[in-house]
Amino acid sequence: MNDARPLEDSPCLDDALPVGPAVVPLGAGEPPLICFSHLRWDFVLQRPQHLIGRFADTRRVIFWEEAIPTGHHLPYLEFHAFAGTTVQSVRPRVPDRWSPEAQERALSALLDQMLGLTGIGNPVLLFYTPMLWPIARHVEAAAVVYDCMDELSAFRFAPPELVAREAELMQAADVVFTGGWSIWEAKRARHDNIHAFPSSVDAAHFAQARGTLAEPPEQARLPRPRLGYYGVIDERLDLDLIAKVAAARPDWQIVMVGPVVKIAPEDLPKAPNLHWMGQRDYVDLPAWLSGWDVALMPFAINEATRFISPTKTPEYLAGGRPVVSTPVRDVVRHYGDLAAVRIAGDAASFVAACAAALADAAAPGRWRDAADRMLSTHSWDATFRHMNRLVTEAADRHSRGPAVGDRFPAPGIRRGARGYDVTICGAGFAGAVLAERLAESSGQRVLVVDKRDHIAGNAYDHLDAAGVLVHRYGPHIFHTSSDDVVGYLSRFTRWRPYEHRVLAQVGDLRVPMPINRTTLNALYDQNLSSDAEAAAFLATLAEPVAEIRNSRDVVVNAVGTRLYETFFQGYTRKQWGLDPSQLDKSVTSRVPTRTSTDDRYFTDSFQAMPLDGYTRMFERMLDHPLIDLALGQDFHDLPAADRGPLTVYTGPIDAYFGHRFGPLPYRSLQFRHETHDKRRFQEVAVVNYPAEDVPWTRITEYKHLTGQVDPRTSITYEIPSAEGEPYYPIPRPENQALFKRYEALADAERNVIFAGRLGSYRYYNMDQVVGQALAIHRRLAERLPGLAATLAGE
Numbered sequence: 001m002n003d004a005r006p007l008e009d010s011p012c013l014d015d016a017l018p019v020g021p022a023v024v025p026l027g028a029g030e031p032p033l034i035c036f037s038h039l040r041w042d043f044v045l046q047r048p049q050h051l052i053g054r055f056a057d058t059r060r061v062i063f064w065e066e067a068i069p070t071g072h073h074l075p076y077l078e079f080h081a082f083a084g085t086t087v088q089s090v091r092p093r094v095p096d097r098w099s100p101e102a103q104e105r106a107l108s109a110l111l112d113q114m115l116g117l118t119g120i121g122n123p124v125l126l127f128y129t130p131m132l133w134p135i136a137r138h139v140e141a142a143a144v145v146y147d148c149m150d151e152l153s154a155f156r157f158a159p160p161e162l163v164a165r166e167a168e169l170m171q172a173a174d175v176v177f178t179g180g181w182s183i184w185e186a187k188r189a190r191h192d193n194i195h196a197f198p199s200s201v202d203a204a205h206f207a208q209a210r211g212t213l214a215e216p217p218e219q220a221r222l223p224r225p226r227l228g229y230y231g232v233i234d235e236r237l238d239l240d241l242i243a244k245v246a247a248a249r250p251d252w253q254i255v256m257v258g259p260v261v262k263i264a265p266e267d268l269p270k271a272p273n274l275h276w277m278g279q280r281d282y283v284d285l286p287a288w289l290s291g292w293d294v295a296l297m298p299f300a301i302n303e304a305t306r307f308i309s310p311t312k313t314p315e316y317l318a319g320g321r322p323v324v325s326t327p328v329r330d331v332v333r334h335y336g337d338l339a340a341v342r343i344a345g346d347a348a349s350f351v352a353a354c355a356a357a358l359a360d361a362a363a364p365g366r367w368r369d370a371a372d373r374m375l376s377t378h379s380w381d382a383t384f385r386h387m388n389r390l391v392t393e394a395a396d397r398h399s400r401g402p403a404v405g406d407r408f409p410a411p412g413i414r415r416g417a418r419g420y421d422v423t424i425c426g427a428g429f430a431g432a433v434l435a436e437r438l439a440e441s442s443g444q445r446v447l448v449v450d451k452r453d454h455i456a457g458n459a460y461d462h463l464d465a466a467g468v469l470v471h472r473y474g475p476h477i478f479h480t481s482s483d484d485v486v487g488y489l490s491r492f493t494r495w496r497p498y499e500h501r502v503l504a505q506v507g508d509l510r511v512p513m514p515i516n517r518t519t520l521n522a523l524y525d526q527n528l529s530s531d532a533e534a535a536a537f538l539a540t541l542a543e544p545v546a547e548i549r550n551s552r553d554v555v556v557n558a559v560g561t562r563l564y565e566t567f568f569q570g571y572t573r574k575q576w577g578l579d580p581s582q583l584d585k586s587v588t589s590r591v592p593t594r595t596s597t598d599d600r601y602f603t604d605s606f607q608a609m610p611l612d613g614y615t616r617m618f619e620r621m622l623d624h625p626l627i628d629l630a631l632g633q634d635f636h637d638l639p640a641a642d643r644g645p646l647t648v649y650t651g652p653i654d655a656y657f658g659h660r661f662g663p664l665p666y667r668s669l670q671f672r673h674e675t676h677d678k679r680r681f682q683e684v685a686v687v688n689y690p691a692e693d694v695p696w697t698r699i700t701e702y703k704h705l706t707g708q709v710d711p712r713t714s715i716t717y718e719i720p721s722a723e724g725e726p727y728y729p730i731p732r733p734e735n736q737a738l739f740k741r742y743e744a745l746a747d748a749e750r751n752v753i754f755a756g757r758l759g760s761y762r763y764y765n766m767d768q769v770v771g772q773a774l775a776i777h778r779r780l781a782e783r784l785p786g787l788a789a790t791l792a793g794e
Contacts, residue, residue, distance in 0.1 A: 030059035031142040032120045038066050038129035041089040045282035047149050048128055054384040056087045063089045069096035075106040107135040130166035143395040144172050149179035154303040156235045156262050174394035180309025180330040189683040193709040200380040201314035209289040209319030219291050222253045225358055228292035230257035230285055231312055238300035243269035244347035257288055289319040294357040297325035314378050317371040322357040339367035413630050420447040423643045425635040426650030428457020429766055430756030432621050433773035434648050439626035442784050446627050453632045459614040466675040468714040469613055475700040479604040480767030486606050492620040495608035496707050500601040504688040512599040513688055514592050534595035551580035551588040559593055570692030575720050584731035609705055650756035652726050653742045661741050668724030672717040681713050695719055729761045
């Protein structure tokens with residue numbers, strides 16, 4: 001796709017070096033790397049050269065380029081070596097008379113031939129173009145890497161099959177990199193291990209432009225002021241804008257340095273003050289930059305530039321030059337707030353911005369320091385170190401193969417001379433925390449009983465048949481603002497930072513939930529740009545309710561009937577089996593409405609997931625010589641001899657008393673688990689479905705939560721039900737009154753403690769249950785011998 005000229009026409013041929021024996025860097029223990037690129041190694045020094053050259057410091061690297069047609073009747077390979085690097089460039093030559101299919105088969109055979117001749121086995125395959133994936137898909141690789149530096153499908157003359165090949169490559173890739181944040185945003189829902197690496201800079205190289213360098217003679221003779229650009233000159237440049245700037249200010253000299261690609265020379269605008277200098281070496285760019293007063297980025301705003309993150313921005317700034325750019329998204333996002341960078345969208349404003357930048361050039365103290373601080377974190381070395389770590393992790397993961405499940409070797413009931421001091425019904429958060437505290441802090445012998453065959457309660461996670469870590473009972477997202485809770489649980493787990501985001505399916509749209517400014521703009525076709533504007537707009541929607549008595553009143557009072565019906569009415573009816581007007585106001589009060597663009601579902605100070613999953617955390621918590629487990633055992637059928645003098649009951653409080661006053665109402669859930677042969681099913685972990693005609697309330701994709709990387713993904717449809725295990729106490733006044741009757745019975749049980757969501761008939765988050773259990777343990781100090789002294793030392 002780039003510079004596909006026959007080599008005999010290429011000016012680089014005279015500079016080619018003899019190819020010596022393959023050189024493997026000293027101390028290299030990493031698998032070899034084969035990079036497949038649409039760019040020639042010696043065309044223009046860009047992202048591939050910066051990164052692949054650094055990979056070559058620690059491993060053998062082959063740089064496989066796009067094929068070049070030849071008049072020869074057989075396909076063959078050319079090997080090229082270059083000064084200053086151990087990277088070897090391979091240029092396949094294929095007969096020009098062969099069909100594309102025959103050429104592709106030949107390239108695949110040539111690749112096998114090269115692997116055999118070089119002795120390379122199990123290499124890392126790194127792709128800059130998806131077009132070369134078919135020739136290498138059969139190779140047994142240590143890892144497959146896709147560095148998507150540009151949206152190639154948007155470029156002029158892009159092959160029509162490129163999009164399909166990229167989809168296939170992304171499915172096969174172990175890790176994907178992108179050349180900027182905009183392209184990452186566009187592709188992040190397509191892969192489970194994708195990372196943005198915007199343009200970096202060799203700051204020391206370009207900082208030479210701040211000193212005294214001899215300018216190229218053809219530039220030195222031009223009068224000042226000079227405004228310049230260097231880089232590939234192709235359809236991404238706004239040639240009309242360049243012509244208009246030159247015409248508007250004939251006293252400015254506009255210097256354009258770089259190779260012209262996919263544009264006929266006669267199509268370049270001409271003017272006495274517009275100078276097309278052609279391709280120049282990377283090493284000479286600081287000298288050109290040193291003679292400019294202002295650096296330009298006159299990109300067209302089109303599909304080809306929608307996702308670019310130009311390396312020129314940091315390079316120009318490192319050279320100490322103020323920059324004027326058109327509003328390329330990633331330039332505006334990362335550099336738009338710097339005084340050194342001015343953004344202009346049309347010719348008149350571009351000329352005005354250049355004039356202002358010329359004034360800036362005369363007083364660099366006003367803007368250079370801030371630019372230098374930003375550049376200090378943008379080195380190619382730092383980018384490579386991060387990339388290399390991810391490649392190494394991908395190769396390690398690839399070599400391990402699919403995850404294999406294992407079970408906690410939980411001790412059963414161990415009957416001995418000493419009986420149990422405490423019997424705990426339930427191995428969820430409340431039961432497990434109390435078991436650990438009672439055993440570890442007070443020396444109590446504890447039996448934990450659970451009718452399920454596993455620990456961790458509803459937080460139980462496990463590897464499914466596909467090897468994907470899933471939550472059997474729906475998603476459990478840990479969040480808290482309690483340092484005590486975090487400190488306690490951190491004894492049993494490390495954490496994976498995770499901020500939960502939820503989208504709601506509204507017709508054909510998916511919008512953030514809770515409602516925020518982005519939601520309002522999408523639903524109402526608005527362009528609200530501040531909190532104040534969003535608040536004022538919401539005020540126009542709100543329908544004041546004189547007396548707020550139920551969940552419907554809460555929402556209508558805040559955001560009006562339309563948003564209530566869109567997001568809350570159907571979802572609540574499905575979730576609770578009741579209309580919001582029949583539910584306590586606390587149900588919808590838990591979901592805020594925001595005027596900002598904050599799309600996090602929770603705002604707690606600590607948001608993370610247990611690194612190895614909830615079950616592993618529970619296993620470590622319960623792995624204690626004084627704790628026994630009776631799994632698959634109904635507490636009510638437990639022999640009296642196995643019960644201790646103290647009972648902790650975390651099951652349904654009404655079940656403990658045999659439903660004496662009738663059953664407490666609960667809402668249950670049914671789960672439909674599926675595995676799909678794709679890396680991503682949806683953009684975020686949870687998508688809500690508020691429409692009443694859709695039976696499920698939400699779909700969860702677990703790999704978002706866990707960070708697991710796997711070619712397949714597992715999801716769960718969550719369907720509310722009136723029948724089944726109790727999950728949610730239904731918040732209605734009559735239900736609370738019934739609970740109070742059971743609570744009176746519980747208060748009379750001197751040696752039974754009721755805890756947890758079911759034991760308290762109250763909706764608790766996980767951290768609240770942990771906090772409750774820790775508080776109960778502290779209160780037990782006076783009831784258990786020796787516990788008070790132990791607590792004093794905690």
